[in-house]
Amino acid sequence: MSQTLTSFFLFSFFLITSASAQHTVIMKDGTQKNGEVKSISGPTLTFFTNGRPLDVLVSDVRTIHFYDENKAAAASATNLRKTFKEGFKDIEYEMEARRMIKFPKIGLGTKDEGVVVVDVTIDKYGNVISADPGAPGTKTTDDKYLFVKAKSACQQAKFDNDPTAPLSTRGKIYVTFP
Structure with a gap:
């Protein structure tokens, strides 16, 4: 025993x-x-x-x-990364059950390169209420400058209006600098 x-x-x-x-x-x-x-x-x-x-x-x-393993498994099942090209830059995003209708504009003028992953929170009307660059997956040659550019661009994005959506929805925007 x-x-x-x-x-x-x-x-x-x-x-x-x-x-x-x-x-x-x-x-x-x-x-x-x-x-x-x-x-x-x-x-x-x-x-x-x-x-x-x-x-x-x-x-x-x-x-x-x-x-959080359970949250990650649920998120990977419902979030599909969507891609679009803006000028010379590729931008991808993940936002559960939402579609981007106004894409971020990213100006040229940098020799720095890499990918900045921005954690984004939107309201049910599709407005970006917060954008925090530097999420896991970020790899850049100059964090400070590219973070400012990526954050500024992501704050200009707009997603579709969904009155039945939660008050806020979290997702990611992946900004690639050539």
């Missing part, structure tokens, strides 16, 4: 530790680290990656993304 009980506790401990949360920490230099945030104490964030603790200064972190 005690052997069975011990086995059960060991198995339960294994399940609990393997079901830990996934986080993506995006550093100010653009690098990404995947693992689990364990604590923030003073100026230090303790992060476990590949089973090893890593201490990072909070001032070096741009953002932390939390991963």
Whole structure:
């Protein structure tokens, strides 16, 4: 009986530790680290990656993304990435059950390149109410300048009006700079 009980506790401990949360920490230099945030104490964030603790200064972190497996599975089933071309740039977006009717205008005038992923929130009338560049998947040669350009462009976008939609809907716009 005690052997069975011990086995059960060991198995339960294994399940609990393997079901830990996934986080993506995006550093100010653009690098990404995947693992689990364990604590923030003073100026230090303790992060476990590949089973090893890593201490990072909070001032070096741009953002932390939390991963919800159920939400990601539901989102991937309902969100299809749509693509359009604006001038020399490719722009893609994901917005559940919504269609973009006014596309972002992105001016030329940069030698920097890469993809900026912008987290976008729209209201039920299709207006962009927030645009936050630097979501996971962003890879650029100059974050600051391209983030400003991508955010400004995405704030000009407009989606179709849907009075039955929720008050706000979240999605992504992928802006590719050549």
